[in-house]
Amino acid sequence: MTDMPQIALRNVTHAYKTDDGPLPVLRDLNIDIPEGEFCAVVGPSGCGKSTLTRLIAGLMRADEGDVILHGEMVKGPKNTVGMAFQNPVLLEWRTIMDNVLLPLEIVPTKLTKAQQRERAMSLLELVGLRGFEDKRPSELSGGMRQRASLCRAIVHKPEVLILDEPFGALDAFTREDLWQTMHNLRAEEPFTALLITHDLRESIFLADEVVVLSGRPATAQYKLKVTFEGERKLDDLYTQKATDMLSILRHQIEIAQGRVPNDNSGGEAA
């Protein structure tokens, strides 16, 4: 263990090349996520949140600045990372079990085939998919597919989990169910997580810290430490404390959208 945060972005600047010249998406972005912490990133649409995930996953290189994972500069994809997207992207020709096992076919593992299945089975059990391991993705509901996709993202015990709006396409009740599932997974499997989301309630329910990105080109406009006591329950979202945090975030989003002037000064502002 080092003092270095598990995920660190240092003055990251990035622009897309388009026919009309460069389109800046990130500007001097700084984010630190200590080991084991859960960080949520919120911001207006199209502010470069997905770009951020691709940079950390090593699928893209930043124009400027450093992206650091477990103390090392990210130069390309690393198998210590797990990813889940809004689209569960399960392979339709495989059973749920074989979908979950997919990363273990790529990442070197010491587990025998039987141990791999056992591990996948215990994860499926944890997310409530026991009994569905031999079904095909097309036989499952959207929420169940997303659960399977989460199992696949962590089956190889990644140190870092990157979640790009994984619950965005689900209905409100399924989403709340999956939030709970996420907490259960975190209790069983330690990982450092970065969650991209549009849902402020989701961000404070799941994360230890919420980062608000400004409009494009995005920079860290505001950082909020989430402080709930003890184990988190959905009821916590209906307390005064939650309402206060949500109203701060709401206000920051409006600043990011350019609808109200920026009045951040000192305090928790980044």
Place this chain on the structure above:
Amino acid sequence: MSRRQFNQILVPTIAVVVFLLLWELLVWANGWPNYVMASPSDLWPAYVRFSGLFVEASWETLWRTVAGLGLAIIFGTLIGMIMGFSRTMRDALYPLLVGFNAIPKATVVPIMALLFVGQHDFNTVMLAFMISFFPIAVSVSIGLSTLEPEYRDILRSLGASKLTIFWKIALPKTLPEFFGALKVAVTLAFIGTNLMEIVSPHGRGLGALFDSGKTNSDYPLMFAVLIVLAALGILLFYVVVFLERIFAGWAERRET
């Protein structure tokens, strides 16, 4: 055998019998002689008389069609992969392929026959190949180029190589489109083989048998050949359907 499977065999059989009866009736009602149109009852004697020739010719036609189709699968998949992975190559190859496909293959027959004089087997296989690779190339290229980036990213983020991504994701995901194209290609390959067999001098196979029926004014023989061609076409088509069910059966949604 379940009721459903039973129906799957019985219903098409009845349809064929009804078709043959209507055909017989049409010829009988019009009082057409053999040289206008043969009736199904005339065909049987032709099969008995030329049974040896039919077996030999069917085999010639069948293996050359399958060989041509095999080449079309290999070459078509390769071209499709090149076009699917590279935008530049797609832009470069597309007009060429479309142009090539637009040429009526009957015009290619004399060119091939002159180019490779006497190589009847080779020419026939080549024509079957040329006429059938186009749909395969196009479907594979579309299947690969429309792969959603997230599918690639789940493996790429784990450090998988391009080849691994192709084997584990791109290829299986393209299979339903591939088999759709193969169903078209199998019939086309069959047409290609017969075209060469009929048009080229000293041909062999069912096409040549048809041609000799024409030369000898043996009209029942000509119709008998057509029926065998149809039967072989059906056979090859259902072989593809069978393979599709094994390799891409997952794409068929179960009824709910």
